[in-house]
Amino acid sequence: MKNRTKLWLLMLISAIISILLFTSLTLVMGKIGDRGYNLKGLNAISQEILDTIAKHQAFLAADISPILDNAHTNHPDIRYEWISAAGSTIYDTFGEEKKYDFQQLADRMLYMPENLWGIDEPITLTFSISLQDQPYYLLMSLSSDAMKQGQIYFFMRTFKVMSTFMLPLIVAFLIPYLLSLWFFFSMNKRINKLNHAIGQLNLQSEITILEDTKKDEISQLTAHYNAMARRIHNQGEQIKQLDTRRKLLLSNLSHDLRTPLTMILGYAETIRAGLYKDEKELQASAKILLQRSRYMDKLLDQLLDVTRQDEGNLALNVAVHNVSEMMRKIAADYLMFLEGQDFTVEVNIPDEDIEARIDASLIERALRNLLDNAIRYGLDGLYLEIGLSKNDDTISMTVIDKGLGIPLQEQEYVFERFYRVDDSRKGEGLGIGLSIVKEIVTLHNGSITLTSVPFEKTAFEIQLPIHQTENNPDSFNR
Incomplete structure (x- = not known):
């Protein structure tokens, strides 16, 4: 399998694993580390209480108290108050009796929902129900610490709005993979160039010198290749020169041996046939034979030296x-x-x-x-x-x-x-x-x-x- 295919598979698998891990870890960590109430949960609790009140027509203190006490038992962090239209407290799960005017109710609602972000003031939510056109109010109070710490206070009503939210998230996920892909292609291109140059390297062809200005392992490998290519090229030139000189050696040796050998044969034939004039000419011929024989002996010694050098x-x-x-x-x-x-x-x-x-x-x-x-x-x-x-x-x-x-x-x-x-x-x-x-x-x-x-x-x-x-x-x- 090629590295490019491996990279695509790795990218695809990594993206899937990243999404799955992100989703699962978000859910798990949210459940573990983000305990408490959110607005949706509080609305559900209030709706359940109001439905029970409407069903049993429990507007008086004697009727409402069991319902609110039961809700307080299930959710002890929440204080429940049942208020009449006149502002008087009909029932309070904390046992207090107050008469609220508009200013007091407004103060409790002030700076909502900013209080959800950690201010020490209690959070109060107000819900209403009517009996024969007579309104009654349910106040639910709890501290900000009892609220979930990771709430997001907006709702996505259309896919267009959802895409504006998801697009940055997708881009954030893809950027590391795109950068990795670019890095791999750059590295793979350099490796392919080096691999091609090595494949073309031999003693007969011209060497290819690669340029790589980066300071990494591939650059070091390229520098080693360039040095190796130059050495091989120089050794190839030396081998060519040595081969040329060997051929010249054989040519010279053939000539160097033929000339004295011809003279030796000629003078030896003269002596054998007795064609010399006198003893002096005989000695001269013998001297030439001796000189040429010694010269040939010296050439053979040089050949032996060549063999010794080759064999070390x-x-x-x-x-x-x-x-x-x-x-x-x-x-x-x-x-x-x-x-x-x-x-x-x-x-x-x-x-x-x-x-x-x-x-x-x-x-x-x-x-x-x-x-x-x-x-x-x-x-x-x-x-x-x-x-x-x-x-x-x-x-x-x-x-x-x-x-x-x-x-x-x-x-x-x-x-x-x-x-x-x-x-x-x-x-x-x-x-x-x-x-x-x-x-x-x-x-x-x-x-x-x-x-x-x-x-x-x-x-x-x-x-x-x-x-x-x-x-x-x-x-x-x-």
């Missing part, structure tokens, strides 16, 4: 290591690799041993990635620098080249997976080296910064705390 298997195992000695060995390897080339290589590693709690294999891997990038992309600068320094509780490792550099607008993206500054360059890796460096540094609770001025200085600086916490698999095995 990059774990940290720290121990105390001599960082100075490790970097000297790395520098020696690259000095041998660049020997005979026009590269200027500077090694700024202090003579003193600097020790730190690190995962030596991961840090060496990060440094070699940075050095390979500096040689590959900074080739035009013919300069390479590797440095190590210590500052209080941190160590700093730097790799510097003076090559083409990285444009300022590209620097914030170079640590993302599969990102390459120039996608048009083939055969230059898969674009994951710097992302692995960033992850290794992050696992060590460190930081890496990049500064680059083309053909002046492109520097990567890694800063690591000397004292790492103990290895926590829950923290590092992701």
Whole structure:
């Protein structure tokens, strides 16, 4: 059942229950809390007495006294007086005998019916009956406290008059329900709008941002929806970018593997067929085979790194290591690799041993990635620098080249997976080296910064705390 149908049923049932409760409670409370006489009741009593007098022709004191005494017994709050036309008291249930003149009777009738509203003066009602054209008067007196407290002193003689009375009452009953209905429709409209927006939310479509200026729970829910929609949209964009880069990875990998594989096959066929001129040409061919094979091996290692990143298997195992000695060995390897080339290589590693709690294999891997990038992309600068320094509780490792550099607008993206500054360059890796460096540094609770001025200085600086916490698999095995 829809909420709208439920609301109509609830409104109808509530209205019926309200009317029934109002009517029944009014009657019950009236009987309980509004005891006493009203004008209609007093008129009925007087009429009963006058009918009895007329029936028995009881106008004299001896005849009238039993009738009035009986009425007084039934209604002790009422005083009954039987008065002659001359104003003398024929019988009084209070036992008094008075002779009234016009002034006295007028005073007793003064300010009627205002006395019904609580004034301390007694209330007197006068009724008459005639015997042979001789009038007699029945006076009924009672205090205002004996009257009903909730009397209404008007009578509705036509339906038109009744409608003027009932219409305001009906409006008073309906206003709360109409306001509730308006509130529900307003709330239901906002919920439907939110529900529709959530139903349309997916990774492919444009997100719908809802405006809700009210300060209630639905407004808070709308704000949460807007934040969720933006997150989903951003994640969708990231997934699209990642998918594009994966496709580019496969394309680059196909090209990067095909070129060295073609060279390997060509030189291997030359050696097998003995088509080389001399031993020197044979060694040159063997060297190229070795270089291309190592390059392919490095590409396969990068593919393995991608798998490890996806599976979260990059774990940290720290121990105390001599960082100075490790970097000297790395520098020696690259000095041998660049020997005979026009590269200027500077090694700024202090003579003193600097020790730190690190995962030596991961840090060496990060440094070699940075050095390979500096040689590959900074080739035009013919300069390479590797440095190590210590500052209080941190160590700093730097790799510097003076090559083409990285444009300022590209620097914030170079640590993302599969990102390459120039996608048009083939055969230059898969674009994951710097992302692995960033992850290794992050696992060590460190930081890496990049500064680059083309053909002046492109520097990567890694800063690591000397004292790492103990290895926590829950923290590092992701």
